[in-house]
Amino acid sequence: MRVLALPDGFDLTLGGRLILRHRAAAPCLFVGHGDARMDMVRGNFDIEDTLTARLPLPVATVAEDSIGWRITFAVAEGVAPLATLKIIGNQIVPTVADPSLNRFWLRILAEAGEHVWGGGEQMSYFDLKGRRFPLWTSEPGVGRDKSSEITFKADVMGKAGGDYWNTNYPQPTYLSSRKYALHFETTAYSAFDFRHPDYHELEAWAVPARIELFAADRFTGLVSQLSERFGRQPPLPEWVYSGAIIGLKDGDNSFARLEKIRAAGVPVSALWCEDWVGLRETSFGKRLFWDWRANEQHYPNLKAKIAVLKAEGIRFMGYVNPYLCNDGMLFEEAEAAGYFAKDAVGKTALVDFGEFDCGVIDFTNPAACAWFEEKVIGQNMLDFGLSGWMADFGEYLPIDVHLANGIDARLMHNAWPTLWAEVNARAVAKRGQTGEALFFMRAGFTGVQAHCPLLWAGDQSVDFSRHDGLVTVMSGALSSGLLGNAYHHSDIGGYTSLFGNVRTPELLMRWAEMAAFTPVMRTHEGNRPRDNLQLDENPQVLAHFARMVKLWVHLVPYLKSLVADAVATGLPVQRPLFLHFEEDAACYAVQDSYLYGPDLLVAPVWQAGTETRNLHLPQGAEWVHVWSGATFDGGADISIPAPLGEPAIFYRRDSSFAALFRGLTALV
Incomplete structure (x- = not known):
């Protein structure tokens, strides 16, 4: 980057591209103060900010030294500076003079016809230009379209309807068609606004630690730089290439149903049973019992059956998340050791997950991390015979809990998915199974790429809807892939079935057609399995699915070349x-x-x-x-x-x- 001082401002360029244009009449930097209201209902957030100050900083003074440039900003001539931008290499390091200033806005030059992508995993819009995107990890919402009946009903039921920008995996990073990328290094709530024709306004509810910029002559080079910055995934396990991962949650009957699916000619790499821990009934549907150990009543002799499957070339996968239900055995052990996040009076904070309460494992406590990695993932899962799992949630950290590291939970909320990914990755590494055990996540934030080996697209509705159906999976894969997430997949047939919305045979078959051209094919029975069509209930659907999996297996030599490319260059398997x-x-x-x-x-x-x-x-x-x-x-x-x-x-x-x-x- 270079800075050119001008009589009434400055220009900052990156490889010849004009990035910041500051003039006294059109400043690029604003600071201020706000008081936010944040309410969470089961991972869905209602957020409102009351601004008490938003100060433009028109007076800029540029100084150059041997390291780079130092630009100070003031509200008027002769007034002490309120903010400073240090330009060092390809980084901008901001500071403010008044610690009470907790709002930060930076305007980046926009050009006519420019396209922008990124923002984490964006499900509704791949090209972000023309819209504002709040960046806060949360439930993605049901329907995600305020004009739809399903979204309206979900909002009434539990503020769960969502909007186009809601995502499990936000990230304050974008790429421009001008062949540069920009990253805000902050875990605070932020918002990227691409609506103005002349500038992109980037907002953060804290002063970012730094603003990083990247540039390349080709988009492939730019994506490689970002994947190197945020981390690259190991190659997919060899066993995955055998076929589809079949998701069943039918207790011991899952094994018989798997045999029916195999008999129909479906190549299978793994049986995935979320309900390996048992079930509980709720109004949402059957929910898992969040006590992370095998449930012998629901799955008798499970360890022996896992061994039999493995001998036949089929792995067994399960489910885990970073919470423990307060009516489970592991809760007692964790609470006695002080491993949970605390409430305002120092007691274990309990979170309502929909008719049952859970404690939040405090991943800022190294002892809590070590216990979860060894006891839960190491002993109860990997040693038991699991070859992988869904590492669910991560976006639910309440913003009013107290954590061991003393940092405000509002600043840790976005960071939580990455901490959760680290816990899983460390547990796998401790057993020497990196690249062999496969876990997948829907939640993410900056740096999750270095720890999570596989993304999944979250909980789409079981339909063809524009903002929550099949088409959103492609946008999610493309947006996250540009930021260094090489492997992406989805629940074949969708997941969320509410208000009478159920799968059709056509939906299952079309979803399978898309999944045949993704890194991993995996089925899911959905939140209400008995209300929705399953693979083994319709001969036409099952035969079609078998053909699609055979297509996927046929392409494995090509897929392996793409995996090798991802490891070497960071380029995703699915590409815009x-x-x-x-x-x-x-x-x-x-x-x-x-x-x-x-x-x-x-x-x-x-x-x-x-x-x-x-x-x-x-x-x-x-x-x-x-x-x-x-x-x-x-x-x-x-x-x-x-x-x-x-x-x-x-x-x-x-x-x-x-x-x-x-x-x-x-x-x-």
């Missing part, structure tokens, strides 16, 4: 079209199709009752339609038949994997 075709401006806003590696283009059908797919073929390559063999020139917008079983898939004609791709036709 522009990542390899940046000269084609029509690719920049596409979020309902993606590249599976550099050579396959995937355009899933995501609307009900549709058997054709309109899509854009990127300019700069010739594209072969897998099922017909027809060749198309890039740069075209086309409509292609996409009946069930033949999703719109194209490969680059000159790909070294062309023969493998042609072999897909023999499997449908």
